[in-house]
Amino acid sequence: MIAATLRTQAASGLRRVDLGRDLAAIADLIELCFQSSMDAGGRATVNEMRSLSRMGPLLGLMALGDDMLKGIGQGFVWEEAGRVMGNVTLFPARVPPELGPVTVVANVAVHPDLQRRGIGRQLMETSLEALRASGTRCAILQVDHDNDVARRLYERLGFKPERTWHQWRRGPSQSVPSRGATAPRLTLRPANRWREEYALAERVFPQARGGLGWQRPLHPREFTRSPWQAVLEGLGGTTVERWIVLDVDRIVGALWARTSLTAGQTQLTLIVHPDWQGRLEDTLINYAIRRLAADYRPLAVEHPADDLAATLALERYGFVKRRTLQHMRLDF
Numbered sequence: 661m662i663a664a665t666l667r668t669q670a671a672s673g674l675r676r677v678d679l680g681r682d683l684a685a686i687a688d689l690i691e692l693c694f695q696s697s698m699d700a701g702g703r704a705t706v707n708e709m710r711s712l713s714r715m716g717p718l719l720g721l722m723a724l725g726d727d728m729l730k731g732i733g734q735g736f737v738w739e740e741a742g743r744v745m746g747n748v749t750l751f752p753a754r755v756p757p758e759l760g761p762v763t764v765v766a767n768v769a770v771h772p773d774l775q776r777r778g779i780g781r782q783l784m785e786t787s788l789e790a791l792r793a794s795g796t797r798c799a800i801l802q803v804d805h806d807n808d809v810a811r812r813l814y815e816r817l818g819f820k821p822e823r824t825w826h827q828w829r830r831g832p833s834q835s836v837p838s839r840g841a842t843a844p845r846l847t848l849r850p851a852n853r854w855r856e857e858y859a860l861a862e863r864v865f866p867q868a869r870g871g872l873g874w875q876r877p878l879h880p881r882e883f884t885r886s887p888w889q890a891v892l893e894g895l896g897g898t899t900v901e902r903w904i905v906l907d908v909d910r911i912v913g914a915l916w917a918r919t920s921l922t923a924g925q926t927q928l929t930l931i932v933h934p935d936w937q938g939r940l941e942d943t944l945i946n947y948a949i950r951r952l953a954a955d956y957r958p959l960a961v962e963h964p965a966d967d968l969a970a971t972l973a974l975e976r977y978g979f980v981k982r983r984t985l986q987h988m989r990l991d992f
């Protein structure tokens with residue numbers, strides 16, 4: 661069925677990506693189509709794609725161990741007069757195996773000269789058909805909340821909105837606040853209390869709404885590590901510190917700080933019991949800034965846009981909203 665679709669569409673320019681031939685052109689297309697929203701990480705990825713495109717026949721081999729290359733290679737392009745003018749990338753999502761296979765749909769782009777001719781829709785339809793045939797359980801994507809064209813396209817193809825998330829960042833040179841005099845105390849979370857923390861997260865980050873964030877399904881792996889996994893993570897330069905706030909002996913708030921050598925920033929996660937919303941956010945954020953000030957790394961937070969109390973607290977502490985992304989999902 662897919663082969664037949666591709667044969668008929670080949671005449672009009674739709675085909676699978678050929679990494680050796682297309683990688684540099686896909687980098688150019690992504691840069692052009694996403695210039696208004698591309699951050700430093702995106703620019704670094706585009707430059708990496710250009711460098712890799714010079715690897716010649718080795719590329720195919722490298723794609724076996726590199727998720728970015730693998731994803732681009734599994735995608736589709738639209739070619740017009742020998743030029744790559746449209747693209748969809750299909751990455752394997754980094755989710756626990758028992759939840760998968762899940763595919764990330766990314767780099768959906770059509771050259772501005774060819775937009776509104778049905779190319780984006782055809783690229784997406786063919787990609788989804790290929791995913792369905794490959795046994796993928798579901799496809800996920802994120803789209804800027806104000807990108808109405810792309811959002812409507814995905815909705816018409818069957819994607820459902822999960823949740824909208826703000827991405828926040830606070831630079832390391834901003835001032836460090838003093839501790840609030842009456843603030844509740846944070847303590848390190850004992851490893852054996854992860855199930856209570858998980859139960860709390862189920863209430864505020866339900867899996868039906870996408871869990872803890874982008875490619876972070878609500879799953880025990882986010883809460884607990886076997887000693888072996890902890891060693892592996894440590895060797896890879898990743899550390900996760902976890903603190904909680906107790907009301908008598910009940911966990912009512914949690915703060916995680918994940919740092920990795922390669923990320924160049926510390927990722928914070930804030931979890932506040934619904935009964936304590938509006939009362940704990942300042943405490944958690946204040947603690948995170950003071951506790952991590954000596955690291956001199958930017959702090960990053962991905963948090964639901966519907967949580968007004970957290971939004972206001974992050975703004976109060978000088979976090980800047982960088983993007984607002986809607987997460988969408990299509991189950992096959």
Ligand SMILES: CC(C)(COP(=O)(O)OP(=O)(O)OC[C@H]1O[C@@H](n2cnc3c(N)ncnc32)[C@H](O)[C@@H]1OP(=O)(O)O)[C@@H](O)C(=O)NCCC(=O)NCCS
Nearest residue numbers: 693768769770775776777778779780781802803809810813
């Ligand atoms: C989103 C994008 C890939 C769509 O590609 P495209 O080839 O123009 O899309 P199509 O021509 O197949 O149109 C798809 C639908 O969107 C509608 N549409 C496309 N451009 C539109 C516009 N500027 N205004 C209103 N509707 C528009 C079409 O009418 C069509 O509707 P239909 O499905 O009811 O027929 C393209 O606009 C793009 O590359 N944008 C910049 C990058 C981007 O934002 N990518 C999405 C990231 S998540």
